Amino acid sequence: MAAVRASSSKTYFSLLDLPLRFSVDLADLEQRYREKSRNWHPDRFSRAPASERAAVLLRATELNEAYRTLRSDSKRAEYLLKLHGVDVSDESKKPALDPTFLSDILELREELADARVERDNEKLASIKHRIASEQKQLSERLYAGFVRLEQEDPAALSELTETVFVQRYYQRFADDIAEYEEAQAGSNAVL
Amino acid sequence: MAYSNKVIDHYENPRNVGSFDKNDPDVGTGLVGAPACGDVMKLQLKIGDDGVIQDARFKTFGCGSAIASSSLVTEWVKGMSIEDAEKIQNSSIADELNLPPVKIHCSVLAEDAIKAAIADYRRKKGPASETEKAS
Numbered sequence: 001m002a003a004v005r006a007s008s009s010k011t012y013f014s015l016l017d018l019p020l021r022f023s024v025d026l027a028d029l030e031q032r033y034r035e036k037s038r039n040w041h042p043d044r045f046s047r048a049p050a051s052e053r054a055a056v057l058l059r060a061t062e063l064n065e066a067y068r069t070l071r072s073d074s075k076r077a078e079y080l081l082k083l084h085g086v087d088v089s090d091e092s093k094k095p096a097l098d099p100t101f102l103s104d105i106l107e108l109r110e111e112l113a114d115a116r117v118e119r120d121n122e123k124l125a126s127i128k129h130r131i132a133s134e135q136k137q138l139s140e141r142l143y144a145g146f147v148r149l150e151q152e153d154p155a156a157l158s159e160l161t162e163t164v165f166v167q168r169y170y171q172r173f174a175d176d177i178a179e180y181e182e183a184q185a186g187s188n189a190v191l
Numbered sequence: 192m193a194y195s196n197k198v199i200d201h202y203e204n205p206r207n208v209g210s211f212d213k214n215d216p217d218v219g220t221g222l223v224g225a226p227a228c229g230d231v232m233k234l235q236l237k238i239g240d241d242g243v244i245q246d247a248r249f250k251t252f253g254c255g256s257a258i259a260s261s262s263l264v265t266e267w268v269k270g271m272s273i274e275d276a277e278k279i280q281n282s283s284i285a286d287e288l289n290l291p292p293v294k295i296h297c298s299v300l301a302e303d304a305i306k307a308a309i310a311d312y313r314r315k316k317g318p319a320s321e322t323e324k325a326s
Binding site for chain 2: 089090092097102103105109165166169170172173176
C-alpha cells in the first residue's frame with residue numbers, strides 16, 4: 001500500500017482519520033462523520049470571510065462524499081481499487097470474466113422476465129433471494145481479497161478487480177428489481 | 192439526456208428479439224457484457240453454408256442505447272457475408288443512432304457481440320480448417 005500512500009495525500013479515508021483499509025467499522029465511521037460534519041458545518045462559519053466560507057463548504061461536501069463512499073462495501077471497494085490505479089468505471093476496460101458467468105446472468109435475467117410476465121411472485125422472490133445471496137458471497141470475497149492485498153499478495157489486485165466487476169452486474173440486476181418493485185407499488189397505490 | 196428518435200424507435204419496436212437454438216450447428220452465439228454498467232447482450236446469427244447471414248436474433252438486458260444498438264445490427268447483418276459483418280465498426284452504429292459520448296460503449300458492445308457470434312460459429316464449423324491454417 002506504500003505506493004498508494006505516497007501518490008494520494010488526501011483520501012476519503014484520511015478525511016475521516018481512518019487507515020487506508022477495506023475493513024471498516026460502520027458505527028465508528030458514522031460517528032466520525034457526524035463529529036467532523038459538526039466541526040465543518042457551514043452555519044458555524046456564517047460570519048467568516050467569503051473565501052473561508054467557500055473552503056468550509058467544499059470540505060463539508062467532501063465529507064459527505066467520503067461518508068457515502070466508505071459506508072458501502074461496493075463503493076469502498078471501487079474507491080480503493082481506484083487508489084491502486086484500477087478504474088472499474090472505465091468502459092474501455094474489458095476484463096476476462098469466467099465465460100459461464102455471463103450466461104448465468106443472462107439466464108437469470110430471462111427467468112426474471114418470464115416471472116414478471118407470468119406474475120409469478122414466488123419465482124420473483126426466489127430470484128431476488130438468489131441475487132442477494134450472490135451479493136453476500138461477493139462481499140465476503142471482497143473482505144478476504146483486501147486482506148490479501150494489504151498483505152501485498154501480488155495476485156490479489158486482479159482477483160479483486162474481477163470480483164468488483166461481477167458485483168457490478170449483480171448490483172445492476174438488484175437495482176432493476178428494486179425499480180420494478182417500486183413501479184409496481186406505485187401502480188397498486190393508484191388502483 | 193435525450194435519446195435520439197432512432198434509439199427510441201428501436202427501443203420501442205425492437206427488431207428480431209428472441210433466440211435461436213444455441214446448439215444448432217448453423218447458429219453462432221455471441222454473449223458480451225459491459226461491466227461498467229452491468230449490461231448483458233446476446234446476439235445470435237444463423238449462417239448459411241455460403242457464409243451469408245440468413246437471420247439474426249438478440250436479447251439485451253441494459254439501457255435503451257444498448258437495446259437499440261443490438262436491434263440495429265440484427266437488421267444490418269442480414270444478407271451480409273460473415274466477412275463483411277465482421278468489419279462493422281462501432282462508430283457506424285453510434286453515428287446511425289446519434290449516440291452521445293457516454294453511450295458509445297453500447298455500440299462497442301454490439302460490435303463485440305457480432306465478432307463473438309462469428310467466432311462461435313467458426314469454432315463450431317471448422318476445428319479442422321482452423322488447425323490446417325495454423326500448421
